[in-house]
Amino acid sequence: MRRLAAAVPLILALVAVDSAHAAPKAKPRLKAFSSCQSLVDYARQGALRTDGGVGVVGRAVPSPPVTIATPPLMPAPTSDTTVGGIVPPAPAAAPVSAEGGTEVGGTIPDFSGTNTQETDVDEPDVIKTDGRRIFTVTDGTLRVIDPSGVVTGTLALDGNEHRLLLRGNRVLVIANKGATPTSVPEGVAIAPTVAPLSSTTIVTEIDVSGAPKVSRTMEVPGRFVDARQNGAVARLVIDAVPQPIIPPEGESVDDAVDETTLGDFLGRTVLKSNLSGKTFRRNLAPCDAVTHPNQFSGLDVLAILTVDLDRGMYSLDRDGVMAGAQVVYGSAGSLYVASQRYVRALELGTDVPEGMRTEIHRFDVSDPTKTVYKASGSVPGFILNSYALSEFNGDLRVASTDVPPWQPGGTAVAPSSRVTVLRQDGAKLNQVGAVGGLGENERIYGVRFMGERGYVVTFRQVDPLYTLDLSDPTMPKVVGELKIPGYSAYLHPVGENLLLGVGRDGGNVKTSLFDVSNLAAPREVTNLQFPSSSTSVEAEPHAFLFWAPKKLVVMPLQSYSPPFTGAVGIHVEPNALSEVGRIVHHVDARPENAPVERSLVIGDKLYSLSYLGLSTTSVDTLAWQGYTVF
Known part of the structure; x- marks a missing residue:
């Protein structure tokens, strides 16, 4: 059976060009296919160009090094130390004296949401709340929990790696299903990197006005990579990877490519409605809603599915592009995509090119009915994650690292980092300012942009925290530097x-x-360390909670000694950090303590989630109040 060459799945999505909205000053870098036949012709040419291999080779960005082993499981506590199925937290070192909000007269108390990069743009996560209900997804089950801790509804879900989006009485659950490496026979010309994945995304629309029930379910060819929600509109990013060409015995790759059809390049979605009882099958995107860059960037279709959560999944709009991509950043009115160019030398493993660049595409998301391509630009080097991008007053600030040292076979040129400011002019994102030389022979570990300021952490043996003045976008400048042992992978204003x-x-x-009150002289006021430990916050900012009314930070922690x-x-004070208490998830039926994944606040209660259940503690002292066992 013939199968088509594809790009290694990379993290992101692109959307279609609306040429009527593009400024006439410059030629758009994304071109729409005029027909299904033109899409097939383009894809066949790309398949021949890659000789049946992948189109774009990803350059993985490693997680910060972990220097200790995973902590061992803690011994099960004895029955006289277990309260209500959970070990009470350690006494607060310094209880906070402050009033917590409570529900009065039917009003909704103050509550925390998902820790997102931008206040106005929501992100999918494993727990959501509207202040009256808590929605969690663990072990393939959606649970609706009252703030009192009572489970009011459950629903078994298909797939794995579930994430939730919430709007009123509608929950959208996005999951991956069947992600397995595609087998590649010996002797087939495939790049010596990660094999393409064959995966399906399951999107489930759930009515939670009463007991949770499925309204619609859609299977999408490809792997779910991310989503952003602006108000009622959710945009789901899918990476659909065609199969590599494996010609039958006696047939050449060229012959197999000639036999390919639209179905080899563009999969179909299957939407099942429990409301109407009907099933709808459609292409992942209409052929004329799929675009491609001027420069070949692989054959995977990175699609964005737009859903109005006030209307439901039937109102879904879909667009896509044949190109590889890595990082997505969303603001209130824009979606920025950082993508890699196709590099033949990287695909074949014959050379490591000098001067790699990251292309960035801007899309307008201000219209809830569509997503419109606007402009493209590029920056030197590579981007760590979405926090390395930030839009302010219409300009895009980008932190990137040149010649990263983790590239196998890379040159001996010392890596360094920079911040570039891009501004749209017609269909181009032009550089209007830049400052470089950050962390010679180091790479970026953490970035935070806040208004006219920027903070960049690079690391090799010490942690230089660079402070940047971005008030003049044409003249960004480093004004301060602080070197201390270690590094910070996540930065949060407190x-x-x-x-x-x-x-x-x-x-x-x-x-x-x-203390960054003086940008020219940043200083570490204090620090609090936890011996022989690790935290998931380094790689997953959603695991971090800062509840400003109580100046309380809550984060997962695992330690080896003491276990x-x-x-x-x-507790965060202007001149001090002090431990308030600890939360442990343990039930008598299980020998282990479960890692805490997320925390949130409703009124005067702090809730923490693990696969064992949901704990309730005091937001002031972290004193145990109750536990809901899953």
Whole structure:
């Protein structure tokens, strides 16, 4: 059976060009296919160009190094130390004296949402709340939980790696299903990297006005990579990877390519409606809604499915592009895509090119009915994650690292980092300012942009925190530098001119409080370390909670010595960090303590989630109040 060459799945999605909205000053870098036949012709040419191999080779960005082994499971506590199925947290080191909000007269108390990069743009996660209900997904089950801890409804879900989006009485669950490496026979010309994945995305629309029930389910060819929600509109990013060409015995790759059809390049979605009882089958995107860059960028179709959550999944709009991509950043009115160019030398493994660049595409998302391509530009080097991009006053600030040292076979040129400011002019994102030389022979570990300021952490043996003045986008400049041991992988504002860094110093998790009131002289006010430990916050910002009314930080923590698995609460003062208490998830029927994945606040209660259940503690002291066992 013939199968088509594809790009290694990369993290992101692109959307279609609306040429009527493109400025006439410059030629758009994304071109729409005029017909299904033109799509097939283009894809066949790309398949021949890659000799049946992949179109774009990904350059993986490694996670920060972990210097300790995974902490062992804690011993099960004895029955006299277990309260209500959970171990009570350690007594608060310094209880906070503050009033918590409660529901009065039917009003909704204050509550925390998902920790997102932009306040106005929501992101999918494993737990959501509207202040009246808590929605969680663990072990393939959606649970609706009352703030009192009572489970009011459950629903078994298909797939794995579930994530939730919430709007009123509608929950959207996105999951991957069947992601397995595609087998490649010996002797087939495929790049020596990660084999393409064959995967399906399951999107489930659930009515939660009463007991949760499925309204519609859609199977989408491809792997779910991310989503962004602006108000009622959710945009789901799918990476659909065609299969590599494996010609039958006695047939050449060229012959197999000639026999390909539209179905080899563009999969079909299957939408089943429980409301009407009907099933709808459609192409992943209409052929004329699929685009491609001027420069070949592979054959995977990175699609964006737009859903109005006030209307339901039947109102879904779909667009796509044949190109590889890595990072997505969303603001209130824009979607920015950082993507890699096709590099033949990387695909064949024959050479490592000099001067690699990352292309960035801007799409307008201000119209809830569509997503419109606007402009493209590029920056030197590579981008760590979405926090390395930030839109402010119409300009895009980008932090990138040149010649990253983790590229096998790379040159001996010392890596360094920079911040570039891009501004749209017609169909181009032009550089209007840049500052380089950040962290010679180091790479970026953490970035945070806040208004006219930027903060960049690079690392090799010490942690240089660079402070940047971005008030003049044409003249960005580094105005301060602070070198301390270790590094911060995640940065979060915790007060006026106060920044909290979460990272590590050797084998210890380290939280650092930085005073950045004087950009020219940033200083570490204090730090709090946890010996022989790790935290998921380094790689997953959604695991971090900062509840500003109580100046409370909650984050997962695992340590080897002394052994601990759970979450820790930290009180932030202008000149001090102090541990409030710890939360441990344990039930008598299980021998282990479960890692805490997320935390949220409703009124005066702090809720924490693990695969064992949902705990309820005091937001002031972290004192145990109750536990819901899953």
